[in-house]
Amino acid sequence: MLVKQISVFLENKIGRLAEITELLGQNKINIRALAIADTTEFGILRLIVDNPEKAQEVLEDRGFAAKQTDVIVVKVADKPGGLAGILKELKKSDLNVEYLYAFVKQSGENALVVFRIENTSEAIKVLQGMGVEIISPEEIYSL
Amino acid sequence: MEEGKNSIEFIRREELEKIQVNRLKKTIERANNSPFYKNIFKKEGIHPEDIRCTDDIRKLPFTTREDLRENFPFGFIALPLNKIVRVHTSTGTTGKPKAIFFSKRDVDEAAGLIARCMRMTGAGPGDVFQNMMSYGLFTGGLVFHYGAEKAGVLVIPAGAGNTEKQIELMRDFKTTIVHITPSYALYLADILEEKGIDPEEELNLRIVYLGAEPYSQKTREKIEKIYGVNAFNCYGLSEMNGPGVGFECPLKDGLHIWEDNFILEVVDPLTGEPLPDGKEGELVLTTINREAMPIIRYRTGDITFIYPQVCGCGRTHRKISPIKGRTDDMFIIKGVNVFPSEVERVLMDTPEVARNYQIVIERERSLDIMRIRVEIKKRFFDGSLEHLKELQEKIKSKVKSELMVTPRVELLEPGTLPRTTGKSKRVIDKRRL
Numbered sequence: 001m002l003v004k005q006i007s008v009f010l011e012n013k014i015g016r017l018a019e020i021t022e023l024l025g026q027n028k029i030n031i032r033a034l035a036i037a038d039t040t041e042f043g044i045l046r047l048i049v050d051n052p053e054k055a056q057e058v059l060e061d062r063g064f065a066a067k068q069t070d071v072i073v074v075k076v077a078d079k080p081g082g083l084a085g086i087l088k089e090l091k092k093s094d095l096n097v098e099y100l101y102a103f104v105k106q107s108g109e110n111a112l113v114v115f116r117i118e119n120t121s122e123a124i125k126v127l128q129g130m131g132v133e134i135i136s137p138e139e140i141y142s143l
Numbered sequence: 144m145e146e147g148k149n150s151i152e153f154i155r156r157e158e159l160e161k162i163q164v165n166r167l168k169k170t171i172e173r174a175n176n177s178p179f180y181k182n183i184f185k186k187e188g189i190h191p192e193d194i195r196c197t198d199d200i201r202k203l204p205f206t207t208r209e210d211l212r213e214n215f216p217f218g219f220i221a222l223p224l225n226k227i228v229r230v231h232t233s234t235g236t237t238g239k240p241k242a243i244f245f246s247k248r249d250v251d252e253a254a255g256l257i258a259r260c261m262r263m264t265g266a267g268p269g270d271v272f273q274n275m276m277s278y279g280l281f282t283g284g285l286v287f288h289y290g291a292e293k294a295g296v297l298v299i300p301a302g303a304g305n306t307e308k309q310i311e312l313m314r315d316f317k318t319t320i321v322h323i324t325p326s327y328a329l330y331l332a333d334i335l336e337e338k339g340i341d342p343e344e345e346l347n348l349r350i351v352y353l354g355a356e357p358y359s360q361k362t363r364e365k366i367e368k369i370y371g372v373n374a375f376n377c378y379g380l381s382e383m384n385g386p387g388v389g390f391e392c393p394l395k396d397g398l399h400i401w402e403d404n405f406i407l408e409v410v411d412p413l414t415g416e417p418l419p420d421g422k423e424g425e426l427v428l429t430t431i432n433r434e435a436m437p438i439i440r441y442r443t444g445d446i447t448f449i450y451p452q453v454c455g456c457g458r459t460h461r462k463i464s465p466i467k468g469r470t471d472d473m474f475i476i477k478g479v480n481v482f483p484s485e486v487e488r489v490l491m492d493t494p495e496v497a498r499n500y501q502i503v504i505e506r507e508r509s510l511d512i513m514r515i516r517v518e519i520k521k522r523f524f525d526g527s528l529e530h531l532k533e534l535q536e537k538i539k540s541k542v543k544s545e546l547m548v549t550p551r552v553e554l555l556e557p558g559t560l561p562r563t564t565g566k567s568k569r570v571i572d573k574r575r576l
Contacts, residue, residue: 005526007524007525007526009519009524009531009554009556010556011553011554011555011556011559016556037528038528039528039531039532041535041551041552041553041554042531042553042554042555043528044526044527044528044531046526060521063556063557063558064556064557065519065521065524065556065557066524067524067525067526068526069525069526098527
């Protein structure tokens with residue numbers, strides 16, 4: 001159920017992003033989704049790729065601080081209010097969403113959204129309870 | 144005290160040297176009451192009778208910053224504690240600071256020297272003096288304050304910072320003299336300009352004492368022009384009472400050291416060999432008129448030279464050049480002395496960061512900014528932005544509480560900073576002085 005996200009520590013240098021994407025490209029690693037969280041001084045690049053193990057390896061070899069983080073990817077109906085319903089339900093269950101971001105690619109009529117929630121197992125229960133479709137890692141990596 | 148041409152400021156050199164020899168002998172006698180010097184004098188067989196001329200000071204050992212630290216707090220006091228009325232500590236030190244003790248007489252003598260400096264620059268009764276240096280443990284506030292009162296001026300103990308209030312005080316009380324750091328003088332000028340106040344027209348300033356930070360002749364001229372004042376360079380260090388150790392006369396070419404209170408030497412920083420006047424080296428000072436805490440041949444770490452020629456003003460006390468640098472890697476920021484090793488100690492206590500670091504000092508709107516650049520450790524990184532922010536905050540507050548300077552903290556990717564062998568260049572000072 002849990003997808004491995006790659007988090008990379010970045011100083012705020014635009015060039016570093018180019019370097020990472022190029023490095024992954026050279027190693028035939030495909031980026032499915034990405035998001036940057038930053039402050040004025042530094043940031044974290046979050047990546048969903050088709051081969052997280054290899055991605056972490058090549059990034060660390062190049063000297064980057066890279067970690068795998070568990071995230072949940074769900075299918076959200078691509079219509080107004082689609083995401084709102086899910087967030088409301090999570091809040092009701094006292095589950096704190098640390099961050100979320102959407103996929104680059106869509107899957108049919110649905111949007112894919114990445115959730116980082118502290119209590120992942122509880123979150124999965126809540127999401128399944130609402131009938132939200134959770135995407136398996138295999139499905140993501142082979143998109 | 145006698146003023147004018149008959150005063151101690153214009154005393155003949157032979158007379159001055161007689162005073163020095165007598166006072167140095169007395170200093171050795173006094174110092175022998177302190178645990179630190181008693182031990183050293185005994186070990187090296189030093190007696191007051193060994194001193195027959197000023198040059199005999201070379202028979203005495205040096206005292207270093209480390210000696211003061213290691214013997215903190217009472218190892219240097221030469222009087223019973225009940226004869227001591229004040230203590231100041233040095234700024235910007237972690238762990239053991241340097242403590243400097245004053246007897247009632249010491250407080251009075253230090254004030255007398257400041258008063259002498261102020262009169263030399265033309266200050267006196269009728270002047271309104273606003274002291275913009277930090278009060279408290281730092282000597283620039285209280286020591287100068289007492290001296291100014293002794294000089295008979297009206298003193299406003301404004302303290303550092305709070306720019307709005309400073310401006311209000313200057314206007315309300317028609318301040319004629321300020322004691323200020325050069326960087327704050329420039330910052331204040333910016334604020335005055337923003338407020339549309341012309342410092343030359345709307346303020347009553349005529350004299351500015353610039354201290355606690357090194358600066359260039361250009362900066363002085365800029366400040367003189369903006370405020371329409373005479374700006375004088377002052378040099379001091381808490382170990383030698385604080386401000387007023389060296390002070391410019393109206394010729395503004397070099398700082399007179401009051402040689403009836405201090406014996407001055409310039410030595411080769413590596414060998415410790417005394418250098419002739421005119422040669423650049425490390426300034427070494429001995430207090431010869433202090434009773435609570437005599438300090439002998441103190442290695443200041445400041446680089447300067449002694450002017451070989453007599454000053455055109457007629458004062459016989461020799462002059463040193465403005466401080467040209469340091470023998471160590473100490474730097475001064477917002478008037479606070481900072482040693483990179485102190486920043487290092489804070490970082491060493493922070494397991495999340497690597498050993499490699501860099502300190503960048505910049506000037507932003509005339510104010511000094513210290514940026515600490517440090518690499519995070521790979522194993523600390525867990526993908527959380529919050530944790531990084533917390534780490535940044537933690538380093539910031541630790542440095543602030545230990546060094547009294549608030550830094551900006553930059554977290555870097557592992558391996559970003561240049562790896563250097565030996566004494567790497569940790570400090571990058573981008574300020575143009």
